[in-house]
Structure formats: structure tokens, C-alpha cells
Amino acid sequence: MFTSKKRGIFTALAAALALTASVASAEYPEKPISYVIPFGPGGESDITARHQQAFFKKKFGQDLVISYKPGGGGAVGWSQLNDMPGDGYNIMGINLPHIIVKPLQKDVGFKTDELALIYMFHYTPDAVVVSDDSPFKTLQDVIDHAKSNPGKITFSGSGKGTANHLAQVTFDKLAGVKTTYVAFKGTGASVTALLGNQVTGQWGYTSVGAKHADKVRLLAVAMEQRHPRFPDVPTFKELGFDIVSGAYRGIAVPNSTPENVREKLSSMIGQINADPAFKQKMENDGFALVDVDYKGMKAFMDEKRQAYVAAAKEAGVIK
Amino acid sequence: MNSLGYLLAALTPYHVALALGGVVAGTVVGSLPGLTATMAVAVLIPVTFSMEPASALILMGAIYTGAIYGGAYAAILLNTPGTPSAIATTFDGFPMAKRGDGDLAITLACIASVCGGLVGAVFLLSLAPPLANVALAFGPVEYFWLAILGLTLISALSQGNLLKGLIGACFGLLLSCIGVAEISADVRLTFGSQTLLGGIEVVSALIGLYCVPVLIDLVATPDRHLKVEEASRGFRLREALNISWRSKFNLARSSVIGTLVGILPGAGGSIAGLVAYSEARRSSKQQERFGGGAPEGVQATESANNATVGGGFIPTLVLGIPGTPPDAVILGALLIQGVRTGPNLFTEHGSIVYVFIWGLLLATVLMLPTGLLIGRYAYRSIVTVPKAMLVPTVAFMTLIGTYSIRNSVSDVVIMTILGVLGWVLGRFGFSASPIVLGLILGSIAEQGFVQGWIIGAAADNLWGQFFGRPISLGIFAFILLSLFSPLLLNRLRVKREFARAD
Numbered sequence: 001m002f003t004s005k006k007r008g009i010f011t012a013l014a015a016a017l018a019l020t021a022s023v024a025s026a027e028y029p030e031k032p033i034s035y036v037i038p039f040g041p042g043g044e045s046d047i048t049a050r051h052q053q054a055f056f057k058k059k060f061g062q063d064l065v066i067s068y069k070p071g072g073g074g075a076v077g078w079s080q081l082n083d084m085p086g087d088g089y090n091i092m093g094i095n096l097p098h099i100i101v102k103p104l105q106k107d108v109g110f111k112t113d114e115l116a117l118i119y120m121f122h123y124t125p126d127a128v129v130v131s132d133d134s135p136f137k138t139l140q141d142v143i144d145h146a147k148s149n150p151g152k153i154t155f156s157g158s159g160k161g162t163a164n165h166l167a168q169v170t171f172d173k174l175a176g177v178k179t180t181y182v183a184f185k186g187t188g189a190s191v192t193a194l195l196g197n198q199v200t201g202q203w204g205y206t207s208v209g210a211k212h213a214d215k216v217r218l219l220a221v222a223m224e225q226r227h228p229r230f231p232d233v234p235t236f237k238e239l240g241f242d243i244v245s246g247a248y249r250g251i252a253v254p255n256s257t258p259e260n261v262r263e264k265l266s267s268m269i270g271q272i273n274a275d276p277a278f279k280q281k282m283e284n285d286g287f288a289l290v291d292v293d294y295k296g297m298k299a300f301m302d303e304k305r306q307a308y309v310a311a312a313k314e315a316g317v318i319k
Numbered sequence: 320m321n322s323l324g325y326l327l328a329a330l331t332p333y334h335v336a337l338a339l340g341g342v343v344a345g346t347v348v349g350s351l352p353g354l355t356a357t358m359a360v361a362v363l364i365p366v367t368f369s370m371e372p373a374s375a376l377i378l379m380g381a382i383y384t385g386a387i388y389g390g391a392y393a394a395i396l397l398n399t400p401g402t403p404s405a406i407a408t409t410f411d412g413f414p415m416a417k418r419g420d421g422d423l424a425i426t427l428a429c430i431a432s433v434c435g436g437l438v439g440a441v442f443l444l445s446l447a448p449p450l451a452n453v454a455l456a457f458g459p460v461e462y463f464w465l466a467i468l469g470l471t472l473i474s475a476l477s478q479g480n481l482l483k484g485l486i487g488a489c490f491g492l493l494l495s496c497i498g499v500a501e502i503s504a505d506v507r508l509t510f511g512s513q514t515l516l517g518g519i520e521v522v523s524a525l526i527g528l529y530c531v532p533v534l535i536d537l538v539a540t541p542d543r544h545l546k547v548e549e550a551s552r553g554f555r556l557r558e559a560l561n562i563s564w565r566s567k568f569n570l571a572r573s574s575v576i577g578t579l580v581g582i583l584p585g586a587g588g589s590i591a592g593l594v595a596y597s598e599a600r601r602s603s604k605q606q607e608r609f610g611g612g613a614p615e616g617v618q619a620t621e622s623a624n625n626a627t628v629g630g631g632f633i634p635t636l637v638l639g640i641p642g643t644p645p646d647a648v649i650l651g652a653l654l655i656q657g658v659r660t661g662p663n664l665f666t667e668h669g670s671i672v673y674v675f676i677w678g679l680l681l682a683t684v685l686m687l688p689t690g691l692l693i694g695r696y697a698y699r700s701i702v703t704v705p706k707a708m709l710v711p712t713v714a715f716m717t718l719i720g721t722y723s724i725r726n727s728v729s730d731v732v733i734m735t736i737l738g739v740l741g742w743v744l745g746r747f748g749f750s751a752s753p754i755v756l757g758l759i760l761g762s763i764a765e766q767g768f769v770q771g772w773i774i775g776a777a778a779d780n781l782w783g784q785f786f787g788r789p790i791s792l793g794i795f796a797f798i799l800l801s802l803f804s805p806l807l808l809n810r811l812r813v814k815r816e817f818a819r820a821d
Binding site (some may be wrong): 162 | 357358360364365368374388454455456457458459498499501502503504506511516517518520584585638639640641644646647648650651652654655657659660661662681725726727764766770773774776777778
């Protein structure tokens with residue numbers, strides 16, 4: 001009994017070793033990798049993954065096969081991630097603040113810490129967007145108007161408890177103003193409301209400015225430095241508000257994935273990020289690259305968690 | 320390049336082959352319940368990386384338009400909308416097939432789809448930039464009223480038993496609330512189950528509520544699935560063309576409705592079909608025939624839903640705002656290729672846009688012969704295959720189709736439960752359509768109402784927000800008309816009869 005159990009453990013160990021050895025020795029990846037996006041097709045999570053897809057094939061000779069598992073604002077996909085085989089051929093897109101805020105709201109089938117994050121490759125910085133014919137030329141104009149008309153300024157944005165919403169709450173607090181946030185289903189619908197003058201402005205993203213360059217104006221972007229695509233738009237920091245935020249996107253693997261595969265994948269995604277042509281394409285679409293690899297993930301997540309949780313409490317989306 | 324040049328560029332053998340292949344593949348995909356136009360287009364994205372933008376657009380547009388038409392097959396022959404756009408096709412298409420006119424219904428659907436597709440594409444070709452503004456004129460309140468207008472259709476759909484129709488619709492509205500709410504991010508009606516977090520997926524609900532009862536009935540009754548005529552009657556093309564010519568106004572009106580609804584980013588082919596259907600019914604002199612196999616019902620829906628293809632491309636290409644879900648995927652593919660949408664696209668990149676639009680027109684025309692042939696094949700196989708094979712095959716397809724929508728086993732479970740529920744409710748005289756209407760329109764109405772309320776409250780003008788905007792008032796007038804016209808008509812008829820009796 002004892003020996004058989006011992007033998008069992010031994011075989012399992014040997015098998016695990018053999019598996020890791022085979023993964024390490026054969027040129028990984030040796031077959032296409034399945035890349036699940038927990039949102040529907042056509043959104044920014046999809047588009048940025050599609051950007052990676054072309055470069056992945058070129059650099060590593062294998063296809064990234066993108067599929068979608070939408071539902072519950074990403075929760076359906078993330079709650080199933082750890083049930084997938086951890087062989088290095090299953091990866092999933094992850095989004096901040098979603099994976100931090102959602103599990104704190106209710107039991108959504110996964111916990112933030114259960115997700116094995118291996119890389120954050122970009123973010124879409126939050127931005128205050130107004131239409132071209134808006135009377136507001138600067139962020140100060142908005143603040144002045146909001147101060148004398150509390151609650152009258154309406155901002156469209158994508159969803160509640162999202163990057164847009166948390167940025168609005170943080171900004172209102174820092175600037176000492178009261179504005180009204182109107183949640184729409186996704187950035188597309190929120191831009192439509194802006195362009196149709198249904199709302200005063202939008203808490204959107206730099207990517208909105210890139211996509212609708214001829215019809216909208218960015219008043220401020222939530223970045224450390226100005227976005228290369230919009231050299232004339234100030235950052236919130238320059239204007240005295242400490243807001244650096246947006247929708248971060250990265251990649252996670254099932255938590256049964258061996259360490260060496262996680263590191264390998266992490267460095268592969270890093271190599272794509274380092275390609276100047278990739279950077280150029282992403283920045284042209286208004287995205288901003290970040291490089292948080294597997295090793296730096298914990299520190300990054302700890303910092304972001306603090307900021308997002310504080311803002312989410314302020315916004316009343318978590319208790 | 321002038322327009323002739325663009326036309327010639329669209330007519331190269333390569334583009335013709337893309338259009339033909341796209342339409343055929345799209346028709347087949349659309350005919351399988353669960354495989355939607357959105358998925359078909361998304362699967363193609365990697366293929367389009369290596370193509371010229373115009374060619375990629377032609378291929379994706381052809382698949383899209385084919386898939387919308389293909390949805391009619393399952394709707395007519397199996398009472399199951401292959402895509403949500405074909406919901407209203409089942410209302411009259413399936414009764415037609417039941418009485419042995421399935422072949423005629425399919426040919427009519429093909430002609431109507433081509434008409435609708437052409438009208439939509441011509442609008443796209445000629446009036447895209449000004450029409451794109453329609454997309455922006457529709458705010459939250461307008462969507463709210465539009466959804467309410469759609470809900471008034473329940474009175475028409477539940478002939479004889481309005482109360483049961485309303486109960487069904489309320490059940491559908493409740494179903495639409497399940498899961499993480501789109502706007503408030505509240506988790507509702509999940510009863511602690513993680514399976515329900517993602518909500519009830521519309522297409523899987525459609526498959527369950529429409530298809531499963533048909534399958535159960537097939538097994539439970541000894542009758543043949545559809546009535547078959549002994550002699551082969553070909554396509555019945557002449558007959559169909561005659562009917563189409565007689566209802567040319569219906570086709571034109573439905574196509575225009577389809578184009579306009581297609582432009583609206585918050586409403587898609589399903590709403591276009593439903594609105595066109597109810598308008599066709601309202602303006603018909605023989606309203607009572609609708610729902611019992613009136614060809615006009617099939618024609619209205621099918622022309623309207625194919626018109627949404629061209630209509631949906633209008634805001635997509637002019638504003639960069641996708642008009643329909645497949646448009647969102649196509650827009651993404653264009654972004655990856657580095658093509659920026661916007662008014663400039665039409666002036667500076669005419670070689671992309673106009674070649675594509677001509678290609679879309681070409682694909683629509685090609686849909687006539689291919690659609691007739693594939694339709695003939697689909698009809699034959701459904702009619703002649705013995706029940707013992709038909710039932711397992713269709714059942715298998717519904718399972719696969721439902722799974723493939725979101726790669727989700729829970730959707731399959733929900734589909735099956737809803738299906739059995741739908742069959743039981745059907746025994747008690749509750750039909751599926753009011754439930755589905757509630758499910759689809761519930762979330763649109765809710766979002767529009769909440770957003771409209773928040774915006775109105777911020778401006779201290781709730782009344783003006785809901786009743787002070789011209790488009791809202793227009794839709795509101797239609798709602799009143801739709802609600803009270805049966806009452807008024809009845810009154811008139813009663814009065815006239817009294818007068819005659821005197």
C-alpha cells in the first residue's frame with residue numbers, strides 16, 4: 001500500500017519531469033496555440049490580439065488561433081480558464097480592472113489570485129473626449145462649468161466598475177466636481193452617444209481619439225507621458241491630477257501550466273512587444289504598450305489592486 | 320477612377336470568385352442554427368490579412384449577406400431561425416412549408432433577399448454619408464421607444480389570446496434580466512449559479528424555444544414532418560416572381576425599413592425583420608392571413624433583413640461605428656489592415672470603398688442562382704429524409720450550433736431546458752415568439768430607459784427627454800397606431816355592419 005502510493009507519486013513526478021523536459025527540449029511551440037478572448041469579436045481585446053496574431057506567426061512559426069468565450073463581462077471565460085489543459089497551448093486574454101473588481105462584487109466563479117497572469121502587454125489610456133464642435137476647449141473649461149452646474153455635465157462611458165467609470169469617479173474626487181456618468185454597452189455605443197450629442201463628453205480612451213480623429217477632441221489623457229499620437233494633448237499629471245489609468249490587457253494561462261512554459265511564453269509576448277513595427281501599429285490605433293512580464297507581475301498587480309479597489313469603493317460598485 | 324472603373328475592378332475573375340465562394344459559404348453557414356454571420360466573418364479574419372482591403376471586404380460582405388439569407392432555410396423548413404434575423408420568417412414560412420409550399424417559400428425568400436440586399440447596397444452606394452447621421456440621431460430614448468414598438472407586435476402575434484401572449488412576453492423580459500446587467504453591472508436572477516452569470520444567449524434561446532418543440536413533436540406524432548407533393552415542381556420560380564411582382568410595394572417598403580434599421584447601431588436584423596413584418600401586416604387588407612402562411616410575411620422579413628447588410632455598412636464605413644455585430648468584426652479586420660474608416664474613406668480611398676460596394680452588389684445578384692440551387696437542395700433533403708434520420712441529425716446540429724456560439728456547455732444546457740419548457744408551454748397555448756420578443760427587446764428597452772432617465776435627470780428635464788424629441792414622438796405615434804388600430808378598425812367594422820343592418 002505504502003509502496004504503491006510512493007510509486008504513484010514517483011511516477012507522477014517522473015511524468016511531470018518528462019513533460020517539462022519534452023516541452024523544454026522540443027522547440028516550443030510546436031503546434032498552434034489557442035488564444036481565447038473572453039469577449040465578443042470586434043472589440044479592442046479582439047483587435048489587439050489580432051495585432052499580436054500576425055507577429056506571433058512571423059516570429060515563432062506557429063499560429064495563434066483566436067476564439068471567443070463572451071459572457072458576464074469576461075467572467076464566463078475566466079471562471080473556466082483553470083479547467084483548461086496547462087500544456088502551454090491554451091492562453092486567455094485578461095483585462096484590468098475587470099479581473100480585480102468583478103470577484104470583489106460577487107462570486108463570479110474565479111478569484112483574482114487564482115489566475116496565472118504571465119504578461120501585461122498594453123493599455124488603452126483613459127481620456128476625456130469631447131466632440132469637435134464642443135464649447136469645451138480644455139479640461140479647465142469642463143471643471144469650471146461643472147463647478148457652477150453640479151451634476152449637469154454628462155459623460156458617456158463603457159460599463160460600470162470599468163476603467164472609464166473608475167477614472168470618472170477618481171477625477172471627480174480630485175477636481176472637487178460632480179458630474180453624471182452614463183454607462184453604455186461597450187466603447188462603440190458610448191462613442192455613438194458622444195458623436196450624436198446625447199451627452200456632454202465621454203470618458204473614453206486614447207483609441208477613440210485615434211479612430212475618430214476628425215470628429216473628436218481629447219482634453220486630457222491618463223498617462224505618465226503624452227501619447228506619441230497626440231503630442232498636443234496634456235496628461236492629467238501635467239494638469240495637476242494624479243491619474244494614470246486605463247484598460248490594461250494581458251495574457252493568462254491555466255494555473256497547471258509549468259513554470260518554464262510560463263516564462264517562455266512571457267518572453268515571447270515580450271519579444272512581440274519589442275518589435276518596432278508592432279509598437280508602431282499599436283500606437284497608431286491609440287494604444288500604449290506596457291511591459292509587465294511574469295516576474296514583475298506581482299508587484300504590478302499589488303499596486304493596481306490598491307488603486308482600483310479604492311476607486312471602486314468610492315464609486316459604490318464594491319462595498 | 321470613375322464609377323465604371325470601380326465596377327470593372329470589382330468584376331475581375333478573382334473578385335467574382337470571392338463573391339461567389341463567399342455567398343455559397345455564407346448561405347450554408349447561415350442555414351445551420353447557431354452558426355451566425357458574426358462567427359463566419361470572424362473565422363475569416365486571418366485569411367484576410369494577406370488580401371487587399373477591397374478584396375477582403377468583398378469576401379466578408381459576401382459571406383455576411385449569404386448567411387443572412389441562409390437563415391431563412393431553417394426558419395421555413397424547421398421553424399428555427401438559423402440567425403436571429405430570420406425570427407419573423409418562421410411566422411409564415413413554417414406554416415407555408417407545413418401545407419406543402421416550402422419550395423415556394425424558399426424561392427420567395429431568395430427573391431426577397433436579393434431585392435432587399437440590392438436596395439441596401441444601392442443606398443450604401445449613393446447616400447451613405449448623409450444617411451450615416453441617422454445612426455447618431457438615435458439616442459437612448461429612441462432605442463427605448465423602438466423596443467416598445469417591437470413589443471407591441473405581441474398583440475399581433477398572439478392571435479386570439481392576448482393574455483397568454485403578454486404572460487409569455489413578461490417571461491421573456493424576465494429571462495433578459497438574467498446575468499450580469501450590461502449597464503449597472505449588477506448580478507441579477509442568477510440564484511447563486513455561475514452558469515447563469517453570462518445570461519441567456521439569444522441565439523441559443525431561439526434554437527431551444529423554436530427547434531426543440533418541433534423535434535419533440537416530430538417524435539411524438541406519426542405524421543410526416545412536412546406535406547410533400549408527389550410531382551417535382553422545380554423552383555416554382557414563375558409563380559414566385561408573380562407573387563413578388565404583386566407585392567412590390569411590400570418589398571420596397573420592407574427593404575427601406577431594413578436599410579434604416581440596419582443603420583442603427585443598437586438594432587440589428589432581428590428588429591428590422593420584426594418591424595417590417597408588422598408594417599406589412601398592418602398595411603395588408605387581409606391581416607388574418609398573417610401567421611398562417613402568408614407569403615407577404617416571408618417577403619417582408621427576408622427583404623428587410625438582407626437590406627440591413629447594406630444599411631449596416633453605412634455607419635461602419637462613414638463613422639467607424641459598426642451598424643451590426645458582423646460589421647464590428649469587419650471593422651476590426653479593416654483596422655488591423657491599417658484602413659481608417661470615416662468620410663475620407665469615400666473621397667480618398669474610393670478604390671477600396673466603391674470596389675467593395677460593387678462587389679457587394681455582385682454578391683447579392685449571385686445570391687439568386689446560388690440561393691435557388693442550395694435552397695432546392697435543402698428543401699429536398701429535409702422533405703425526403705426519413706424522420707428517423709432527420710430528428711437525430713437536426714438534434715445533433717442544434718447541440719453543436721448552440722455550443723459554438725460562445726464555446727459554452729452551459730448554453731447547451733440552457734437551450735435544452737428552454738426547449739422542453741417551450742414545448743410544455745406550447746401545449747398550454749403559449750407560443751414561443753412573445754417570449755423571444757421579450758428576451759431580445761427587453762435588454763434594449765431597459766438600457767435605453769435607464770440611460771435616458773440618467774441623462775434626463777441630469778438635465779432636470781425627464782419629460783422632455785422621453786416625450787420632447789421629434790424622432791421619439793414619431794416612434795411613439797407608431798406605437799399608438801399599432802396598439803389601437805385593431806380596436807378602431809373593429810369599431811368601424813361594427814358600425815358599418817350596424818349601418819347595413821339598418
